[in-house]
Amino acid sequence: MTNISNLSLLTMILFVMIPVSLSYLFSLGIGKSAIWSSIRGVVQLFFIGYVLTFLFSIPDWQGVGLWVAVMLVIASLQASKRGKGIPYAFLLSFSSLILIEVFVLSLWIVFDIIPFRSEQVIPMSGMIIGNSMVATGLAFERMKNEFHDSKGEILAALSLGANASQASQLIIRKTIRAAMIPNVDGLKTIGLVQLPGMMTGLILGGASPIEAIRYQIVISISIFSSVSICAMIISLVTYRFFYNRKMQLLEEKGGKK
Amino acid sequence: MVLMKQFAFKKGSSMNKLIEVENVSNERVTDVQFSLMEGSLTTIIGPSGAGKSSLLLLLNRLEDPDEGEIHFKGKKISDFPISELRRNIGMVFQQAHLFDGTVEDNLKFGPSLQKKWEPNDGIKLLEKVQLSEEFLTKEVENLSGGEQQRVAFARTLANNPEVLLLDEVTSALDMRTVDLMEELLHKLVNEEGKTILMITHDLKQAERLGSYTLFMNEGRVEEQGKTTELFYQPKSATLKHFLEG
Numbered sequence: 262m263t264n265i266s267n268l269s270l271l272t273m274i275l276f277v278m279i280p281v282s283l284s285y286l287f288s289l290g291i292g293k294s295a296i297w298s299s300i301r302g303v304v305q306l307f308f309i310g311y312v313l314t315f316l317f318s319i320p321d322w323q324g325v326g327l328w329v330a331v332m333l334v335i336a337s338l339q340a341s342k343r344g345k346g347i348p349y350a351f352l353l354s355f356s357s358l359i360l361i362e363v364f365v366l367s368l369w370i371v372f373d374i375i376p377f378r379s380e381q382v383i384p385m386s387g388m389i390i391g392n393s394m395v396a397t398g399l400a401f402e403r404m405k406n407e408f409h410d411s412k413g414e415i416l417a418a419l420s421l422g423a424n425a426s427q428a429s430q431l432i433i434r435k436t437i438r439a440a441m442i443p444n445v446d447g448l449k450t451i452g453l454v455q456l457p458g459m460m461t462g463l464i465l466g467g468a469s470p471i472e473a474i475r476y477q478i479v480i481s482i483s484i485f486s487s488v489s490i491c492a493m494i495i496s497l498v499t500y501r502f503f504y505n506r507k508m509q510l511l512e513e514k515g516g517k518k
Numbered sequence: 519m520v521l522m523k524q525f526a527f528k529k530g531s532s533m534n535k536l537i538e539v540e541n542v543s544n545e546r547v548t549d550v551q552f553s554l555m556e557g558s559l560t561t562i563i564g565p566s567g568a569g570k571s572s573l574l575l576l577l578n579r580l581e582d583p584d585e586g587e588i589h590f591k592g593k594k595i596s597d598f599p600i601s602e603l604r605r606n607i608g609m610v611f612q613q614a615h616l617f618d619g620t621v622e623d624n625l626k627f628g629p630s631l632q633k634k635w636e637p638n639d640g641i642k643l644l645e646k647v648q649l650s651e652e653f654l655t656k657e658v659e660n661l662s663g664g665e666q667q668r669v670a671f672a673r674t675l676a677n678n679p680e681v682l683l684l685d686e687v688t689s690a691l692d693m694r695t696v697d698l699m700e701e702l703l704h705k706l707v708n709e710e711g712k713t714i715l716m717i718t719h720d721l722k723q724a725e726r727l728g729s730y731t732l733f734m735n736e737g738r739v740e741e742q743g744k745t746t747e748l749f750y751q752p753k754s755a756t757l758k759h760f761l762e763g
Contacts, residue, residue: 413613414615414616416580417611417616417617417670417673419580420580420604420608420609421677422604422605423601424601431618507579507582508600508601509579509580509581510580
């Protein structure tokens with residue numbers, strides 16, 4: 262693989278200046294934000310580059326343990342922001358993400374899909390945790406919005422004698438479906454519309470396309486399953502928080518007003 | 519001439535009190551007290567924001583009062599298993615609030631929870647609300663507003679409740695469907711002995727259907743009694759003013 266020189270990297274700044282100039286030209290008001298985001302992105306990536314170099318230099322169990330823990334905490338904090346108003350949102354996010362990570366990592370190791378090495382486990386776990394974080398956040402948001410939008414249907418179900426679980430089935434189904442659909446669509450067109458990131462990276466790194474595809478299959482299926490399981494856990498646990506013990510719908514929990 | 523039609527509902531003199539509401543208060547209703555006679559139709563009238571819908575929610579425990587007691591068949595409603603109470607005191611809302619799926623999916627929702635759904639039940643229920651058998655397999659999103667409301671009504675009837683709480687169920691319907699619904703109410707009370715408590719903004723409908731009427735204003739039941747007495751001999755100035763529109 263060809264090394265990108267510092268000078269070549271600097272020329273990319275010229276590329277950033279095109280949208281920035283357009284922003285000023287058309288008064289889009291995002292010029293400063295675009296510059297700031299680009300600088301931040303570059304610094305952040307270099308920082309992560311040095312962190313990863315360090316992590317890869319220490320024993321694998323330490324490197325993996327340390328960085329996976331950091332990723333889990335950051336992802337849980339981010340996902341729980343969307344669960345504002347739902348009790349234990351951070352704890353729920355953290356529990357479901359750790360469960361997913363342990364489960365997927367165990368599968369990879371036990372079935373000898375990847376070796377337990379920091380260079381392999383950290384980037385692949387990052388993809389699992391990142392996608393699950395988005396699914397968890399969206400599941401929180403979807404639950405809140407659905408309980409707001411479908412309040413009439415839930416009251417109707419309760420008035421017909423349904424308990425909280427039975428009355429919430431419709432919402433739980435919608436939430437899980439919403440989390441799965443983008444991944445189902447993504448799997449349908451995988452490789453046809455654009456080469457997935459991991460596969461691209463491996464091919465750029467010199468791996469053969471067939472070897473790259475094997476990795477891509479592992480990660481795509483792992484992400485699909487993780488995202489679905491996360492949405493299931495969040496919706497199956499959180500619906501209870503929208504009712505009291507007398508099967509009455511509680512006031513809204515930070516959803517749409 | 520739908521508006522002029524008078525239904526001969528059973529009068530409540532020899533009936534038992536099926537529901538008794540005693541000094542009930544919460545955020546939206548204050549010190550409400552009244553009884554529902556078994557096999558009667560009682561209408562609730564009053565301006566918007568008077569607490570009428572909130573009162574219905576209290577009767578099948580979709581909400582609970584902060585103070586006061588509600589009795590059903592002489593027993594506190596809080597002493598009934600809540601699902602059993604809600605099946606016995608059914609509710610139909612102003613909007614149909616149908617569940618996604620077919621008409622049959624909606625009709626069998628309540629009975630299926632108790633595994634009491636028989637294949638022919640759907641047809642019988644649709645007959646009651648004067649919809650044909652073909653409707654069973656229709657997706658609810660393809661129904662008109664009037665058809666949806668009739669399906670919602672049939673869905674509540676599927677549980678065979680003793681009491682029906684109706685929250686302005688005819689307000690968004692065309693005259694023909696209102697007529698059908700009123701005929702259905704007549705049958706439910708006179709032939710099946712159901713007890714109905716019905717909110718309506720249509721004063722002519724309240725007068726036409728109700729044996730008894732409650733007039734609610736600012737969270738309180740300001741006046742109650744036989745419908746004819748309330749409409750022709752109102753005691754309070756507020757009710758007189760309200761009836762004059």
